[in-house]
Amino acid sequence: MIKKAYGKVNITLEIVGKEGNYHLLESVVSAIDIYDTLTFKEAFKDEVSANIEIKDNNILKAIKLFKEETKVEKGVAIELIKRIPIGYGLGSSSADISATLLGLNELFKTNLSKDKLKQLAGKLGSDTVFSLENKRAFLTGRGEKVLLADNYEPLSFLIILPKEPLLTKTVFNNYQFSDDYLGFKEHLSDNDYLIKKAKNDLLKTAINLNKEIKEIIAFGEANNIKINLTGAGSGLFVINPTLKEIKLLKTNFKECQFLKAKEL
Structure with missing residues (x-):
């Protein structure tokens, strides 16, 4: 089985x-x-x-x-x-x-x-x-x-894996609370809102712990590509990436591993 x-x-x-x-x-x-x-x-x-x-x-x-x-x-x-x-x-x-x-x-x-x-x-x-x-x-x-969630349109993701993973314990141990709470419960099935507002409170901590993450996030901001952190590791993602965005990221971060994924 x-x-x-x-x-x-x-x-x-x-x-x-x-x-x-x-x-x-x-x-x-x-x-x-x-x-x-x-x-x-x-x-x-x-x-x-x-x-x-x-x-x-x-x-x-x-x-x-x-x-x-x-x-x-x-x-x-x-x-x-x-x-x-x-x-x-x-x-x-x-x-x-x-x-x-x-x-x-x-x-x-x-x-x-x-x-x-x-x-x-x-x-x-x-x-x-x-x-x-x-x-x-x-x-x-x-x-x-x-x-x-009910009645949501499945998203696609480009997942970016830097060379060095981060331990969940390390990320949480170094986290400092922020006060920019948005709340997403009422927008659980609203893809447009999620794509626009997606955030991870642990991102700043991950940037401070991992130079590669800092470089990738900065590159995304400079090229109008919204990149975020998933969970409490070092994995990053782009929602519904364009072919241009995928090519640009792969060209500039050749030592990273890239995975394509679809939401179930």
Whole structure:
């Protein structure tokens, strides 16, 4: 059995407060057609293999939590084919966690409800609940509260990956609150508004931490190309880019990786 774990782009991200060690946010998030693949098979013991080195195995954590909830005793072997770049704010880890829970629920026929899966996903990460849905949504809290959009026209993205990724923890630890709150909940399906007003409160911090991001953003401003940060990594994006914009960026930033993506 195979499950796809879809990446995401934060079209907007505003930090609205702090609760303990966690920043509270409001974010319009799009699921995109860049995805990891997870293959599930019953096995004697739990094991995860992948086409990359796994440093922090969140898939095993998801298996453990699922088994604690369902009392399933059989083992599972999961093969991960990683395609979502890590460290660029594209939801790589959250997507894999959610796909694991969905896959286990189907493999072992445990019939957990969507609400129960959301409850489990929320214990394992901030964007994991969103990754169970795979459509545009407005996230609040730590990202675990999800309001789905209705009747939106899917966007396309040019995703720009600088050479060096940024750790989410590093970005948040260096963030200083801003007071330019706009609020996007009422504009969740309004593409024109989102394209015009898209912002990420973490962008200034990322610019200070990464010289390459600073150069790309400055280049965009000089050439009237609206470039923004997705999530809390170093990934950047342009919404509905023109062929001219794509060529210009690729020509001037040859050491970056460029990905085209469409919204689900």
